[in-house]
Amino acid sequence: MKRWVIPFEVDGGGRFLLSRKGFVPAYIRAYEAGALKEKVEEALALLSPQCRVCPRYCKGIDRGADKTGVCRIGRYAWVASAFPHFGEEDVLRGWNGSGTIFFSGCNLRCVFCQNWDISQQRRGQECSPRDLARLMVALQEMGCHNINLVTPEHVVPQVVEALPLAVEMGLRLPLVYNTSSYDSPESLRVLDGLVDIYMPDFKFWDREYARTYLLAPDYPEAARHSIAEMHRQVGVLHVDENGLALRGVLVRHLVMPGMLEDTAQILRWLASLSPDTYVNVMEQYHPAWKAATDPRFASINRPVTGQEMATAYRLAREAGLWRLDTRWRRVWVRFARRLPLEISLGPEG
């Protein structure tokens, strides 16, 4: 067993420690209690007669009948790639990587999206529930520490539908729900008791920013509701003896150029939820897609400065937040082998 010097902000000197030995993922407990079948029915009911999977509530779109709305995904999920991810936070990537499944399509329209070919042009491959279950189990067999569902907001029913199959194939890893926070209350109700680790991104506080840059003016309210609900379900982040996330909320906030007042509001609100909220204040923003070419978005056509990042960290501490994510684990970062999506297309596929 590998041992690491775990930073105080990660395990709180033992306060945020959960024993790996006694840990059973929530969806396994639901399966063993016979509750998972009901969850699948509840989840699939969100697709028809009108989709209620996200706050867009696309009018007249029956995804059970394979119709598509804003997210451009119908009855079955599409996957762009699946692989052990070494770029995630140390509590997720560990030393073998976070078992990432990138879903195609998206319910937001971020003008600065770095993966616009996947999110907006739906690059990827349609996957049946059995396909998805096989991908999860294959990532577990590669040694990944968790199953990291990236951009899953619009495919919650499809993920839940895959879970009983994955359990029967031997899946035992915690699920990471890696979301933009534009989730519907109905979806989060379905996920209650299935997800152990929520990783919401809180993008904008201001409605006008949300309207301009995400095409979703109601995003700030939706995000606040979603993150508060996630916190109610699983609490603040807890890790095991090796500093690997087991349960709780890990919030991401991408600092945007010239928007520190927005950052301050978000950080203050997160601290009001709990000063022990674990937050990754991210500096990775760089202009992509429309932000890099369209003059309407000229004000965000630059990276954030070192000064802006220093201010963002200061704002976090002034708000009372102290569990701020850093890189602390020295690992050999491998160029991850992508799983061929055809892995899923076996005889029973």
Ligand code: SF4
């Ligand atoms: S999940 Fe897709 S179809 Fe459903 S409401 Fe959201 S954007 Fe519309």
